[in-house]
Amino acid sequence: MAKDPLAEGGFYFDELNKLRVLEPDVSQKTSELKEECKDFVDKIGQFQKIVGSLIELVDELAKEAETEKMKAIGARNLLKSVAKQREAQQQQLQALITEKKMQLERYRIEYEALSKVESEQNEFIDQFILQK
Amino acid sequence: MRLKTSLLKEPKHILPMELVSCVGWITADELYSCSEDHQILKWNLLTSETSLIVKLTEDIYPIDLHWFPKTVGGKKQTQADIFVLTSTDGKFHLVSKIGRIEKSVEAHKGAVLAGRWNYDGTALITAGEDGQIKIWSKSGMLRSTLASQGSPVYSVAWGPDSDRILYTSGRQLVIKPLQPSGKVIQWKGHDGIVLKVDWNSVNDLLLSGGEDCKYKVWDSFGRLLYSSSIHDYPVTSLSWAPDGEVFAVGSFNTLRLCDKTGWSYALEKPNTGSMFTLAWSADGTQLAGACGNGHVIFAHVVEQHWEWKNFVITLTKRRTMQVRNVLNDAVDVLEFRDRVIKASLAYGHLVVATSLQCYVYKNWNTPLIFELKEGTVSLILQAEKHFLLVDGAGLTTFSYEGRMISSPKFPGMRADILNAQSVSLSNDTIAIQDKSDEKVILLFDALTGKALGDGKPLTHKLEVVEIALDHFGPATERKIALIDKNRDLYLTSVRHLGKELTFQEMYMVHSMAWNDAANILCGIQDNQFTVWYYPSAVFTDKELLPKTMYIKDGSEFSRSPHILSYVGTKVTLRQGDGSLVFSSVPPYPALLHEYSASARWEDALHLCRFAKDQSLWACLAGMAMANRELTTAEVAYAAIGELPRVQYINFIKEQPSKESSLAHMLMFSGHSQEAEATLLQAGLIYQAIQINIDLFNWERALELAVKHKTHVDTVLAYKEKFLQKFGRKETNKRFLQYAEGVEVDWEKIQAKIEMELSKERERAANASVRSMSYSYVSLSAEV
Numbered sequence: 001m002a003k004d005p006l007a008e009g010g011f012y013f014d015e016l017n018k019l020r021v022l023e024p025d026v027s028q029k030t031s032e033l034k035e036e037c038k039d040f041v042d043k044i045g046q047f048q049k050i051v052g053s054l055i056e057l058v059d060e061l062a063k064e065a066e067t068e069k070m071k072a073i074g075a076r077n078l079l080k081s082v083a084k085q086r087e088a089q090q091q092q093l094q095a096l097i098t099e100k101k102m103q104l105e106r107y108r109i110e111y112e113a114l115s116k117v118e119s120e121q122n123e124f125i126d127q128f129i130l131q132k
Numbered sequence: 133m134r135l136k137t138s139l140l141k142e143p144k145h146i147l148p149m150e151l152v153s154c155v156g157w158i159t160a161d162e163l164y165s166c167s168e169d170h171q172i173l174k175w176n177l178l179t180s181e182t183s184l185i186v187k188l189t190e191d192i193y194p195i196d197l198h199w200f201p202k203t204v205g206g207k208k209q210t211q212a213d214i215f216v217l218t219s220t221d222g223k224f225h226l227v228s229k230i231g232r233i234e235k236s237v238e239a240h241k242g243a244v245l246a247g248r249w250n251y252d253g254t255a256l257i258t259a260g261e262d263g264q265i266k267i268w269s270k271s272g273m274l275r276s277t278l279a280s281q282g283s284p285v286y287s288v289a290w291g292p293d294s295d296r297i298l299y300t301s302g303r304q305l306v307i308k309p310l311q312p313s314g315k316v317i318q319w320k321g322h323d324g325i326v327l328k329v330d331w332n333s334v335n336d337l338l339l340s341g342g343e344d345c346k347y348k349v350w351d352s353f354g355r356l357l358y359s360s361s362i363h364d365y366p367v368t369s370l371s372w373a374p375d376g377e378v379f380a381v382g383s384f385n386t387l388r389l390c391d392k393t394g395w396s397y398a399l400e401k402p403n404t405g406s407m408f409t410l411a412w413s414a415d416g417t418q419l420a421g422a423c424g425n426g427h428v429i430f431a432h433v434v435e436q437h438w439e440w441k442n443f444v445i446t447l448t449k450r451r452t453m454q455v456r457n458v459l460n461d462a463v464d465v466l467e468f469r470d471r472v473i474k475a476s477l478a479y480g481h482l483v484v485a486t487s488l489q490c491y492v493y494k495n496w497n498t499p500l501i502f503e504l505k506e507g508t509v510s511l512i513l514q515a516e517k518h519f520l521l522v523d524g525a526g527l528t529t530f531s532y533e534g535r536m537i538s539s540p541k542f543p544g545m546r547a548d549i550l551n552a553q554s555v556s557l558s559n560d561t562i563a564i565q566d567k568s569d570e571k572v573i574l575l576f577d578a579l580t581g582k583a584l585g586d587g588k589p590l591t592h593k594l595e596v597v598e599i600a601l602d603h604f605g606p607a608t609e610r611k612i613a614l615i616d617k618n619r620d621l622y623l624t625s626v627r628h629l630g631k632e633l634t635f636q637e638m639y640m641v642h643s644m645a646w647n648d649a650a651n652i653l654c655g656i657q658d659n660q661f662t663v664w665y666y667p668s669a670v671f672t673d674k675e676l677l678p679k680t681m682y683i684k685d686g687s688e689f690s691r692s693p694h695i696l697s698y699v700g701t702k703v704t705l706r707q708g709d710g711s712l713v714f715s716s717v718p719p720y721p722a723l724l725h726e727y728s729a730s731a732r733w734e735d736a737l738h739l740c741r742f743a744k745d746q747s748l749w750a751c752l753a754g755m756a757m758a759n760r761e762l763t764t765a766e767v768a769y770a771a772i773g774e775l776p777r778v779q780y781i782n783f784i785k786e787q788p789s790k791e792s793s794l795a796h797m798l799m800f801s802g803h804s805q806e807a808e809a810t811l812l813q814a815g816l817i818y819q820a821i822q823i824n825i826d827l828f829n830w831e832r833a834l835e836l837a838v839k840h841k842t843h844v845d846t847v848l849a850y851k852e853k854f855l856q857k858f859g860r861k862e863t864n865k866r867f868l869q870y871a872e873g874v875e876v877d878w879e880k881i882q883a884k885i886e887m888e889l890s891k892e893r894e895r896a897a898n899a900s901v902r903s904m905s906y907s908y909v910s911l912s913a914e915v
Contacts, residue, residue, distance in 0.1 A: 095386070095399060096401060106709065113715070117714050117716045
């Protein structure tokens with residue numbers, strides 16, 4: 001192949017007979033590369049989108065898991081505190097019961113004393129009637 | 133009795149979880165509270181409004197609040213309403229009613245934990261975290277540092293006369309007089325740190341509560357009277373009601389109302405957190421508590437009971453009473469315009485004092501109402517014909533028709549610290565124990581309000597703790613029973629103070645009460661329940677007293693019973709654990725009293741024969757002797773086998789003249805001096821000498837004989853006879869001296885005595901003729 005003087009000068013013609021400073025091969029490859037790169041970028045973009053949504057999803061999940069966890073902890077604590085509350089309530093009621101019991105005991109003693117007085121008075125009345 | 137509490141849904145202090153540290157009543161319906169949100173709030177209970185008084189600067193965290201005392205000895209304080217507010221920065225502030233800080237004083241290093249005015253408002257005491265106690269003048273000038281110790285003083289309280297203070301020192305309690313020379317009492321009070329103390333001015337009892345979760349009641353000598361069981365949480369606050377009958381105890385979610393003897397009336401479990409301060413309103417009806425969760429809790433006392441015969445009255449609400457007649461279960465409801473402060477039911481009348489008015493009920497429909505000048509009645513006492521109201525201004529007696537009868541006054545009177553033990557009322561007499569000198573009892577005529585007799589008070593040799601007047605019989609025979617510090621019971625006549633008429637009756641008497649209808653006294657003596665059917669027996673025949681007693685074994689009552697009332701035949705007692713017990717007393721003595729009062733001696737004899745009771749006979753003997761009813765007395769003494777006395781009565785009967793028999797009756801009661809005086813007054817010299825001879829009172833006999841220049845030989849003769857009998861020799865110089873100059877001739881003496889006696893008989897006969905002629909004259913005059 002005769003040497004193209006242009007080519008030697010670094011000038012080439014492409015298919016459309018436009019003057020180029022790049023070799024057609026290279027140019028072709030370059031454009032190919034460009035295409036490929038574009039594809040790649042597109043794909044990467046797509047990937048990123050997918051990954052982003054994934055992350056979002058995972059994040060959401062994590063958040064949900066976190067709230068559930070907190071809920072669980074809260075529930076557990078509540079359970080514990082309910083037990084404690086019950087205990088405190090029980091204690092309070094117990095104290096009130098003791099108080100009432102003491103009052104009952106006082107009433108019992110009062111009642112006994114009164115019944116004694118009653119029996120004494122009945123006795124007295126009987127005696128009185130007998131003697132009359 | 134229980135507490136009715138009220139708590140708002142939301143705390144009013146703005147930071148809900150900040151604790152309210154202190155509360156204080158300004159009037160009976162207005163309360164100031166301070167909290168860690170720096171606010172001072174005013175609570176008005178009438179309008180149930182809460183208003184912000186002032187917001188303090190950020191650096192003031194209040195701890196304690198105490199209002200300047202309002203009334204002192206019946207006089208209103210002229211000074212404007214201020215209160216002391218202590219804070220964590222070591223200062224106390226004098227704050228006016230409108231919330232303006234009048235003065236701030238740097239008082240302690242670390243927080244000032246307590247600040248208290250004394251009762252007359254002349255001094256302020258502060259206690260600090262630095263362990264110091266300082267006294268300040270009214271205007272906030274430092275007077276002295278009373279005490280300083282290594283540990284913080286958590287609480288401090290004034291003694292009743294403002295001359296001593298009580299404070300905490302770790303687990304110890306300390307009573308320290310303000311006088312440097314006074315004796316300090318210090319003792320271990322609790323097993324944990326003592327957090328709060330209080331001292332009541334009316335009953336002089338101390339309260340303490342600590343981290344060992346107990347509260348305790350002490351007397352002012354530091355003797356333990358009551359110790360509570362262990363609570364679930366430390367006792368953080370306690371406070372005496374002003375009248376000293378009850379106190380309140382606060383702890384975590386706990387509010388308790390207790391009797392002064394320590395047992396608990398009621399327990400409330402409000403949702404309050406720890407209660408840091410409790411304060412009673414001045415009339416003792418309302419209670420406020422500063423709560424750890426930012427609330428202020430209010431409570432008032434309801435369901436108090438009054439009983440008399442067949443009526444039971446219950447305070448159901450603040451302004452409502454329910455009257456129940458237990459005989460027919462009829463129920464009446466009494467409504468009042470204002471809050472009921474005090475009430476009393478006795479002698480068929482109900483007296484109710486509200487904050488503004490006094491209601492007197494005889495039947496339950498139409499009360500008699502009159503206005504009260506001073507609002508806070510602290511005590512109502514009733515007698516058959518009238519009643520006594522004690523308020524801040526003094527004592528006033530009213531008739532049941534609502535008319536004011538009298539208002540006894542005496543210098544240094546502090547009516548606010550009188551209680552039922554230190555005042556006693558009967559139909560004609562008021563007895564008041566002088567609180568400035570506890571040995572002295574002041575006596576007043578109930579109808580005029582003037583001091584009795586020459587105005588000289590009754591002075592006992594020891595401090596008196598309880599007094600009681602009898603209710604029955606004529607005013608001239610009014611008697612007062614008193615228990616002194618040694619728990620000895622004395623009985624004395626009120627209108628004959630000059631005469632030596634005080635008698636010690638019994639030892640170890642803890643509590644006593646007169647019957648409402650007859651002069652019968654009952655008491656708790658050591659471990660037994662004793663009724664003195666006729667305590668006046670000590671005035672006629674002392675030895676009769678043990679025979680007139682009715683004793684019941686006290687083992688049926690548990691420890692330290694206290695007599696509440698003695699109405700009819702029923703004695704009501706309250707035991708140490710708070711339960712009411714009753715004891716019945718035979719009805720005969722009251723009947724006997726009635727017969728003797730109306731001089732129905734035949735009936736009295738009949739009753740005694742019917743009842744066949746030795747103690748009743750003994751009573752009759754005493755009553756008959758007191759009324760000079762010799763025939764009845766003779767029978768009664770014979771019935772209890774007192775033969776020497778029967779003989780003596782016969783001897784009295786045989787006396788030729790009135791004067792002699794009177795003298796011998798006095799002798800019978802052991803009043804030999806009065807007997808002698810009676811005879812001498814009547815000119816019966818010989819008889820007076822003879823009395824002394826009979827008592828082997830030789831010196832006096834000789835003295836009389838020599839003085840009147842008669843019967844010296846008689847005295848000498850008797851003395852000689854006496855000495856001969858015992859184989860002794862005369863050693864008395866005076867007798868030896870007179871024996872020299874006088875010849876003893878028994879026959880002559882007998883003749884002389886005979887002559888004296890016949891002379892007396894003659895005189896008596898003349899006198900009776902004269903009195904007959906007098907009565908004849910008066911009769912004709914009437915005609």
